[in-house]
Amino acid sequence: MNTHCPFCNPDSERELIVESATSYAIFDKFPVSEGHTLIIPKKNCSDYFELTFKDQSACILMLNRVKQIIWERFRPDGFNVGINISEAAVQTVPHVPIHLIPRNNGDVKSPRGGVIPDKQNY
Numbered sequence: 001m002n003t004h005c006p007f008c009n010p011d012s013e014r015e016l017i018v019e020s021a022t023s024y025a026i027f028d029k030f031p032v033s034e035g036h037t038l039i040i041p042k043k044n045c046s047d048y049f050e051l052t053f054k055d056q057s058a059c060i061l062m063l064n065r066v067k068q069i070i071w072e073r074f075r076p077d078g079f080n081v082g083i084n085i086s087e088a089a090v091q092t093v094p095h096v097p098i099h100l101i102p103r104n105n106g107d108v109k110s111p112r113g114g115v116i117p118d119k120q121n122y
């Protein structure tokens, strides 16, 4: 645990969507869509690929559980799931969350290739 890390020390006023022994889920502070959720391992680790397979599996189980909760609450048409690893991939906090981003038909003009803006038209 890192005392300065916002994911090791989550703001107690934020809604806790669900929690397990190894991870928890909260809404993203800067949501890109309604219901944008973070699945956060309790272990302080900056790189998903440095987590043990057991810890990765626990996160994926939590992702599946959270997807069901978010779907029941917001009824989106689809989801993006993403993990940002390193500054090159726009990781801003050195503790790795999994992003679950609800998507709806027509929510952006051209949804293809949205991660890298210059690659949007193909």
Ligand SMILES: [Zn+2]
Residues within 6 Å of the ligand: 001, 002, 005, 006, 007, 008, 009, 043, 044, 045, 094, 095
């Ligand atoms: Zn942390």
